[in-house]
Structure formats: C-alpha cells, structure tokens
Amino acid sequence: MSAVAVNRKSEVLYTILSWSVVPLLIFLTLILLYQHVMLPIAPGSMEENILGSRQIGFQNVLSEVLEHLRLILISTLLAIATGVPAGILISRPEFRDFAGLTLSVANFGQAVPSIAILALFMGVFGLGATTAIFALWLCALLPIIRNTATGLDGVPADIIEAATGMGMTRTQILLKIELPLAFPVIFAGVRTATVINVGTAAMGAFIGAGGLGNFIVTGIALRRESMVLVGAVITATIAVLGDWLLGKIQNHLMASRRRLA
Amino acid sequence: MIKFENVTKIYPGLAKPAVDSLSFTVPSGEICTLVGPSGCGKTTTLKMVNRLIEPTQGAIYVPNGNGDLVNVMEVNPIQLRRKIGYVIQQIGLFPHWTIFENIATVPRLLGWDNDRIRRRAEELLEMMNMSPEYMDRYPHELSGGQRQRIGVARALAVDPPIMLMDEPFGAIDPINRNLLQNEFLRLQKEMKKTVLFVTHDIDEAIKMSDRICIMNVGGRLEQYDTPAAILSNPANEFVENFVGADRALKQLNLIRVEEIMDTAPVLLQLDQPAAEAWALLRERELRSAFVVGPDGRLRGYVVRRELRDKTGTVGDYFTRADMGIEISTTLRDALSEMLAMDYNTVCIVDNHNRVQGMLSIEMIQKKIAESNVNGDDQENGA
Numbered sequence: 001m002s003a004v005a006v007n008r009k010s011e012v013l014y015t016i017l018s019w020s021v022v023p024l025l026i027f028l029t030l031i032l033l034y035q036h037v038m039l040p041i042a043p044g045s046m047e048e049n050i051l052g053s054r055q056i057g058f059q060n061v062l063s064e065v066l067e068h069l070r071l072i073l074i075s076t077l078l079a080i081a082t083g084v085p086a087g088i089l090i091s092r093p094e095f096r097d098f099a100g101l102t103l104s105v106a107n108f109g110q111a112v113p114s115i116a117i118l119a120l121f122m123g124v125f126g127l128g129a130t131t132a133i134f135a136l137w138l139c140a141l142l143p144i145i146r147n148t149a150t151g152l153d154g155v156p157a158d159i160i161e162a163a164t165g166m167g168m169t170r171t172q173i174l175l176k177i178e179l180p181l182a183f184p185v186i187f188a189g190v191r192t193a194t195v196i197n198v199g200t201a202a203m204g205a206f207i208g209a210g211g212l213g214n215f216i217v218t219g220i221a222l223r224r225e226s227m228v229l230v231g232a233v234i235t236a237t238i239a240v241l242g243d244w245l246l247g248k249i250q251n252h253l254m255a256s257r258r259r260l261a
Numbered sequence: 262m263i264k265f266e267n268v269t270k271i272y273p274g275l276a277k278p279a280v281d282s283l284s285f286t287v288p289s290g291e292i293c294t295l296v297g298p299s300g301c302g303k304t305t306t307l308k309m310v311n312r313l314i315e316p317t318q319g320a321i322y323v324p325n326g327n328g329d330l331v332n333v334m335e336v337n338p339i340q341l342r343r344k345i346g347y348v349i350q351q352i353g354l355f356p357h358w359t360i361f362e363n364i365a366t367v368p369r370l371l372g373w374d375n376d377r378i379r380r381r382a383e384e385l386l387e388m389m390n391m392s393p394e395y396m397d398r399y400p401h402e403l404s405g406g407q408r409q410r411i412g413v414a415r416a417l418a419v420d421p422p423i424m425l426m427d428e429p430f431g432a433i434d435p436i437n438r439n440l441l442q443n444e445f446l447r448l449q450k451e452m453k454k455t456v457l458f459v460t461h462d463i464d465e466a467i468k469m470s471d472r473i474c475i476m477n478v479g480g481r482l483e484q485y486d487t488p489a490a491i492l493s494n495p496a497n498e499f500v501e502n503f504v505g506a507d508r509a510l511k512q513l514n515l516i517r518v519e520e521i522m523d524t525a526p527v528l529l530q531l532d533q534p535a536a537e538a539w540a541l542l543r544e545r546e547l548r549s550a551f552v553v554g555p556d557g558r559l560r561g562y563v564v565r566r567e568l569r570d571k572t573g574t575v576g577d578y579f580t581r582a583d584m585g586i587e588i589s590t591t592l593r594d595a596l597s598e599m600l601a602m603d604y605n606t607v608c609i610v611d612n613h614n615r616v617q618g619m620l621s622i623e624m625i626q627k628k629i630a631e632s633n634v635n636g637d638d639q640e641n642g643a
Contacts, residue, residue, distance in 0.1 A: 162353025165311055165425075166367050166415075167343030180357050 022244040026237050033233050037226045056215065056230050065234060068211035071129065071201045075136030076194050083141050083193075084186065087148020088174065099149065106145050109138035114200040122207050132201065132209030139200050140193035147189025151182030184253040191246040198239040202231070212238075263287040263310060263423060263455055264330060268319035270305055270480065279305045280480035282319065289324075289422075290453035291471035296460055297503070302480030303459045307425050310457060311345045312338040323423055343367055346416035346424035346454070350431045352408050354400040360386075360411055361396040367418050385414040388448060406437040413445065417452075424456045431460070442468060463504055467492070467511055475500050489515050493632045509629055513593035518586060518620050521628050522609045526619035528553050529563060531576040538575050539568040551608045552579040557615045559585045559608050585610035588617050596625055 038056055083106075090099040109117070117135040125131040155178050163173045179186075205213025215231025218224075263286070270280040280302040287293040295303035308314040310321055312333055322330040323345070333341055354363050361382050368378045383393050389410040400408055409429060416424060430438045446469065449456065460466055466473050467488045475483045475491065477499055484496040492512040495501040504511065527550045529538050542550055542565040549564045552575055563579040571578060586595050586607050599607055599622060609618040 156351075156353075158349060158351035158353040159355060161313070162347070162349055162351075163355070163366075165313060165342055165347035165349070167339050167341070167370055168366075169339055172370075177355060 019248075022240065026241055029233060029237060033230065037229050040226075056227055061215075061230065061234070064210065064212050064214055064231075065238070068198075068201055068213075068235070068238065071132055071136060071204055071209060071211055072194065072197045075133045075201075076140055076190070076197055078133070078137045079140035079144050079193055080190060082137075083144030083189075084148050086141075087145045087186070088152065088179075090145070091149045091152040103142070103146060103149075106142035109140075110142045114139055115203050115206065118203055118207050127208040129204070129209045131207050132204035132211075136197050136200055136204075140197050143189040143192040143196070144186070145189075147192075148182070148186045151185030151189075152178050154185065155181045184250065187246075187250055187253055191243065191250055194246060195239055195243045198235065198242055202235050262289045262322075262324055262330065263293075263457060264322040265306075266320045266322070268306070268309060268316045268321055270302070270309065270314065271317045278302075278317075278480055280309070280316075283480065283482050284319075285474055285482065285485045287455055287457060287472065289455050292449060292456040292458055292469055293472045293474060294458045294460055294466040294470040295474050295476060296463055296466040297476035297483075298478060299461065300478045301476040303461075303476050304427055305480070306476070307427055307457055307459050309333075310423070310425055311342045311347060343370055343419070344421050344423075346421040348409075348412050348416045348424070348426045348429040350428040352412040352432075354408055354411060354415070356400050359397050359399055360403070363400065363411060364415050364418050366415060371419060373419075381418060382414075385417060388417075389414050390444070405433055406441060409433055409441060410444075422455060424454045426456060426458045428459055428461070430465070431462075438465075445469070464511070464514075467514060475503060489632070510593055510596075512629065512632060513596060513625070514591050516592045516628065517588070518590050518592060518595050518609050519588045519617070521592070521624055522588075522618035522620045523624070524618045526551065526608075526616075528616060529575045529579075531555070531560060531574065531579070533575045535568045535571040535573050535575055535578060538563070539565060539571070542568070549606075551584070551616065551619065552576075553616050559583075559610055559614055559616050584608050585614055585616075586620070587612065592625055592628070595620060596622070 038058075038061075086102055086106075089095045090102050112120075114135060117138060118131060121131050121134055125134060159177060159181070160173060163177050168176070201209075201211050202213035202216060204211050205217040212231045212235045215227050216235075219227030219229075219231060265283050265285050268280060268283045269278050271278045283306060285293075295306055297303050305314055309316050310323065310333065315334070320332045320334065322332055323341075325331045325336070355366070358366075361379070364382045364385060365378045368381065373381075382396060386393055386395060391407065391410060395403070395407070395411075400411070403411065409432075413429065416426075430441050433441060442465065458466075458469055460469075470488055472485065473488055473491050474485045477483050483503075484491055484500045486494075486496075489512065491500065492504060492508045492515070495504060495508070501508070527541065527545055527547055529541075529550050529552045531552060531554050538550075542548070547565065549562050551562050552560045554560050561579045561581040562584065563575055567578045568575070584602075584604060584607050586598060586609055588609050588611055590598075595607065599605070599620075605623075606619060606621045608616055609620055611617050
C-alpha cells in the first residue's frame, strides 16, 4: 500500500515539475529582463531620452513579438500545407523515384544558411515580410517532408495489406490508417521546423520584415546592449517555450503510440 | 465455390512463372488448403482471388450475390474484397483502433448502422469465446492467440461466403495453434464457408482440409485430392516425399476409433459367476475380457486362466485397470497410447467411462492395409 502511495506521490510530483519548471524559468527570465533592462530606460526614467529607448517600450515590444509570431505561424503553416502533401506523395509507390530529388531540394533550404537565402530571394521578392516568410518556409520544409515520408514508410506493411485486402480504397487507407499511425513522427518534424523558424525569423529584420530581430539589428547599429538583450532574450524565450509546449504535445502522442505498438 | 481455370502468374522481369496454369475447383462449404515448399506460389495463388495480385493468364471465378460464378477480373476489386474474408499471418490489426473498431472495419465500409455493427461484434466475440469486455481494448492489450481470434472475427464480420487465410496460425505457439485450429473447425461446421487456406505445414493441411492442393516450386499443381487420398495414394514422388515417410501414421490422424472399433465386444459383469464367465470365454476362444460394473462403466479386465475351476464371481478375480480410450480419439493417438502402455487391446469408452467398444492393434493394422489396397486399386484404375 505504502509503495503504491509513494509511487503515486512521486508521479504527481513529476507531473507538477514537468509542467512548472520551464514556465517558471521563463517567467523569471522575463522578470529579470524587465527589471534590469527595460525599467531603467522606461519613459520617465533618467535615460528616457537616450537614443532608441522609446523603441523598447511595452507597446512596441508586444507588437514586435506579435509580428515575430505572425512570421513563424504563417511560414510554418505554409510548410505544413506543402511539406505534408509532398511527404505523402514521395512515399507513394508511383512517386517514390522522386523522393531523392524532393529531399535534395528541401535539403537546400537547410544546408544554405538562412541569411544567405534571405539575401538570395531579396532580389526576387524585394524587402519585407514576403521574402522572410518565403525563406522561413524553405527552412521549415525539409524536416516536415522528411518526417512525413519516414512516418508513412514506418507503417507496417502487414497493416496496409490487411486494409487493402478488406477492401479499403487507397484514400481510406491513407486517411484512416497511415496518417493516424504516422502522426507522431510527422508532428516531431513540425516541432523541429517551428523551433528552427523562431530563431531564423529574427534574421528577417535584415530585410525589413519586422519581428524581434529589429531590436537586435537596431541595437547593434546603435550600440545599445539593452536593446539587443530585449530582442535576443525574448526570441530565445519564445523558442524554448514553443519547443516545450510542442514537446509536451508530442510526448502525449508518443505515449498513445507506445500504447499501440 | 472458387474455380481456378488455367491460372498463370508471371511476375514482370522473371522468366519462370510463379503460378503455372493452375486449374482446380474448391466446392462450396469446404476448406481447401494450398500447401507446398516456399516459392511454390501458394500465397500468390491465394492473393489472386481477391486481386491483391492479378493473374497474367487464365481466370478465377467466385460466386456473386446471386450465387452465379463471375470472373474476379470483371468485378471492381474494392467491392470484391469487401465480400471476401481475409486473414493473414501477421494478423494486421489496426493498432490505433479498439477491437470493436477493428471488427467494424468492413461493416462500416459497407455502411451498416452502428447498432447492427455492435450486435454483430458481440456475436463474433462470443463465437471466438471472448468476453464482450474486450470490445473497447486495444490490440496490444491482447495475447497473440486472442489477436488472431480477432483477426478471424474481423474477416467474418459481414459473413462473407468465401474466406482467404494466409498461414493464419503460423505465428502462434503450438499449443494455441492447436486450440485455434480446433475452434476454427468447430465454427466451420456451422458456418460452411468456402475457405482457401495457405500453409507450409502438411500436418496442419491434413487436419484442416476437406481437400489439399499440393504445389511444387514454379507454381505447379502436383496433386489435388482429399487428405485421405493424398496420404494413401500420393500421385508422384514429390507428393510422397512432401507428405513424409510417416504417411501411414498420418493417415491414422484422419480416422477416429469409433469408425473401426468392435462395437459388440464380450463383456463380463462384476457379479457374474466365475465358472459361467470362464465357459463363455472358452467358447469365444478369448484369453481375457473387459469387466464392467452394473452401471456399464469400465472396471478392469480378467484373464481366462484366473477363472478356471473357481467359485465366486468375476469381481473376485478381475484386475482393476483404467484401459479406456475416448471414443472420439484419433487412431494415431490411440495407437500411441497402446504402444506406450504395452496393451494389445483397449476398451473404448464414452466421456462417462461407459464401454462403447473394443479396439486391438490388429484392427488398426487391418485398416491401414485396407486403405493402401484401395489406393493401389485407384492407381491401377487410372
């Protein structure tokens, strides 16, 4: 009885810890950032009039955070919307020959530094958010395509054979059997892509796309460390928080998959 | 009924056919086993029935809804497969679906309503000797044997007239395999499905089949006949080697003791006078006889010599012995028992130990001799 109780106690403790440690650390980081970086230069303080101070007011930071999230969200959703179908396609027997080609194109997005992609496509799409979203989309594509194809290939052949033999159409097999079984692996790809994009999105500032990168770029130009700090710390915070949240969801999915294996 | 007409399958890029102009007919309600060494095309043959593989030449006919035979190549493959039960060795249950959802696969494809599916699923679980509480479990929570039962239940869901079974019990341990085989045979007695069954195990084929189709490498049909005929009269050397040197013993698997036992043996009663019993045995020229109680149950045996010039009853001189063999035992098991116990003669009893007959080793030998004579006759006739 006591063993069970102890077990349950440690389980509860583990659950509480796993749900609270990361948010708590992030909360502390943001408090510190506010206290030591933003407060001293806030309107009304002594340094109020120093160059760039106005930019790191609360309103401004919030709007850049939202812009940053918008870049990530749009590019990741686009990457899912194109990467998952592409991954499905190259795992079909008819298109398997294109798997190598598709993956090497997607590999391009990963292998070429994101700053170079931005520079390359600036010539095509000009300055602004469109170019940034395109570059982010390209960076996010590979993990999603690759994981979709891997996940689908991992569905045991006998399960597909049983489904075919019972008279399911190929679409039914894909939607009801293959995708649900591959979902945890596909999701892991989306997680990787999202985390990559949070960091890469900061580069968008170089081509005027907005986002938290603005603070970093301007801060460096103006030699304002506090400004660089605001941009860098909040970007890192979003990356950690996003990774943690998606990781939680993924663990949940993996747990249900283990249940299935 | 499943009819193969000159069916040939040549895989692209291969010179030799995997299945070579195969022609045979599986009568309705019978289990036909495709058996042969690996590479003999037995699985290919099976998969051509539901068009998972398409024949290069020839035609396969199955009954349509009205019972008329139709060429499978003229039926939409999706519709065809939904009306043919399919069981594979790896079972292939969908791991993300509950047992109920797995069983519901084909009924849902055919648009059954949920109440009807649930009733059918309950019925199927009962048929498989599984409690309805399994309905909401997931496949990984079941043992291998239980999973294969669900695999069979899923294939039976819409009560298809034809079942294709590809080594369905191959991955199951011997004890459970035996159990599953017996369960399936019991079900088949009521269901009367037309079953095409693939195995590489000749013993399983002999046990399960009404007819056996023995195939050789290259997809050639070597012999298509009943198990008894194949054992007593193998068509050629390949079949003879394939069924094994112990085919006479295997034949004994097909016969139950009740078919050849002496149903009216001499029996002595416990309270019979010894002198009368001795006289009876001498008259029948028997050296011993079984002794039964007033309830007809077997008690033991008595030797004639022990009764000579004795007073009293048989009960005073008999030897207590449990020499009963159940009436539904196969001849092979009975013989094995007799050899192990060193008995020439055993008493055949029902499940209440009441005497039903008598079996001797000579009777078994005679039976083997007879079936081999029949076999030779057929050979001469052909």
